[in-house]
Amino acid sequence: MDIYNFLNVLDIINTEKGETEFSKIRSSYGVYLERTGNFMVRGRVNSGEITPEQGIKLISLGRRLNKESIHITTRQDIQFHDISKEELKITAKELEELGFSVVGTGGNTIRNIVISPKSGYENEEFDVSVHVKEVSKKLKDAGIKNDFPRKYKIAFSNNETDDINAQINDLGFIAIKKNDIKGFKVYGGGGMGKNPRQGILLQDFITEEEVYVSITAMAELFNKYGNRENKHKARIRYILDNFGETKFKEEYLKLFFEKSKEKDLKLNLDNSSNKFEYTNKENLYLHPLHGKLKINDLEKIIIFIKEIKYKTKIRLTNTQGLYILGLNKEDKKKGEEIFYDLYNQHKVLSLTACTGASTCTLGFLKTDILVKEIIEFLKTKNEKVLEILPNIGISGCINSCGQHLIFPIGFMGKKRKTENGNQLDIYEIFLGGRRAEVLKIGESYGDIERSKIKDFLFYLGEKILESKKDYQTFVDENKIEIENFLNYFK
Structure with a gap:
């Protein structure tokens, strides 16, 4: 290409x-x-x-x-x-x-490699931007391929907080140091969309020079075992599901050690660029x-x-x-x-949402309508409710471009026909997802009409305030209560 x-x-x-x-x-x-x-x-x-x-x-x-x-x-x-x-x-x-x-x-390519957004400008193991730039350069020099069974997503986190969600990518690197040597934990087989799953730990340490070896090994595993007959089951996580954790890890490690003998796959890092000390x-x-x-x-x-x-x-x-x-x-x-x-001082007003059906041919619902409804409604409400409600992720369909599965509150778009044949805008609710540290896929709490979501969020915020607990604790401890009051909105 x-x-x-x-x-x-x-x-x-x-x-x-x-x-x-x-x-x-x-x-x-x-x-x-x-x-x-x-x-x-x-x-x-x-x-x-x-x-x-x-x-x-x-x-x-x-x-x-x-x-x-x-x-x-x-x-x-x-x-x-x-x-x-x-x-x-x-x-x-x-x-x-x-x-x-x-x-x-x-x-069906290696997509943009994502990176911890504050890398180089916060407390971290080390700045991983130099690794991302070098890997991207090698991929470009080698000629980016478009013949994988499906897309191939890679992420680099600058510390074990994992704010970039490396563990839910096809291949994820988390920066660590071992005996003062820079390196990475390696996770593989993660992904969202249909049949989401967290990746598994493949290696507890590789040196920073070996990351491209790992990327190449996973690419070969993907090409060798990926499903080319059914694109809906072609992502790397399906190989993991089919093989099981032990065989998947064995196949990856075998390819990694084979590739590690190829000198041109080692990164030639300019560590001087990795010694930048931010002043502010x-x-x-x-x-x-x-x-x-x-x-x-x-x-x-x-x-x-x-x-x-x-x-x-x-x-x-x-x-x-x-x-x-x-x-x-x-x-x-x-x-x-x-x-x-x-x-935005309040997390709940910084919504993340895919473009939705206003432009996307795959999306079921126009997510921009829901985003506007939530923000305009909540801005008029109790400041304390705004302070306690967490970030929200919205996807217009099951493809999860809005990452709804790993937000504390997530909504996934659906369509439902009424008895008279009209179409209703419906969102499936996911609660309890976590994006960093202890990554967790949110749990489904059923469906809700789009028009009722803003009221549900405000009511949820009031209930959390009454409990005098934080959002995550409230959700973890009050599943039945949440299900009961959700029935009112359904």
Whole structure:
């Protein structure tokens, strides 16, 4: 796969041959058909970082495309929506030139490697951004493949808090040190969507130079044993389910030790770049509504950063937000005031939600409607309820792009027919999920009509306040009570 092949296809897209070839390969280049007949185009943001220079050019591209916003994804990518067929070439070409390649951002490829959003700017084992950048470079140099049985997702966490959820990826690395030597715990076989599961521990320590060996070993295992007949059972977690933990681990380790003999698979790390000591310890989290970062807001962020005279960084998160990293206290306070509309003090108002059926052809429900209903309703309510309710994840269908399964509160979209044949917007409720430290997949509490969700959330918040407990303790200890009052909303 390479960008030039794709651009050549876009040159002849209006011919029969070009249309046929485009339809075959477009998803591997992050181009997906939307309900309007136009397209979504996804760009890979290496280690989630956007430099001021990239930001300025991204703003220029967005304005030339007449876009109000850029969408931030849960894999630290960016997306432009509603791109016409005529705009595809300039969008893909300029994203490539900016360093946000469309190659391998969709289809059966190794997707963007996600990274702990504050890596390098918080207490950690070590900064893993250097590893992600080096692995991404090796993948690009080797030529990103699009012939896996399905997508292949990788994550790097900078400490055992695991805020990036490495344990629920196809392959996850968690930074640790052993006898003062940098390395990683390795997890494999995790994933969300249908039949979700947490990955298993494959290796309790590999050196930092061996991560690409591990990635290559898992890729070979995937190619060798992945299901190419049924795409719904083709992800790596199904190999784990079929083999069982013992055989899966044995097969992986056999391939790992074979690959470890190949010298060109070892990372050649420039550890000087891994010795950066941040001076300022304040990080400002900004969360645009529904992950839609307005072009004008991005411009304000770039201006704000360029006026700062010390080293800082923008990094996208896997919750559809972004951090301005490495600020001093004064500048963080200033940022909170400047970006008031993007700075939510309350977790429950920083919802993460997939794009939903407004654009996605797979989504059942328009998640933007639910996001708006929740925020507008809760903003008018008791401040203490806002303080106690946790983060929410929303997916428009079972595919889990909104990561609803690992949020404390999650909603998954469904459709249900009434007796008179009308369609009802229904969400399945998941409670008790945990995104970090002790990762946990949320438990289903049944279905609820979309129109009743905002009232349910407020009532849940009031019940937690009455109990004088935190959210997680309340959910863990009051399952029957929650089921009983949920019946009222059903």
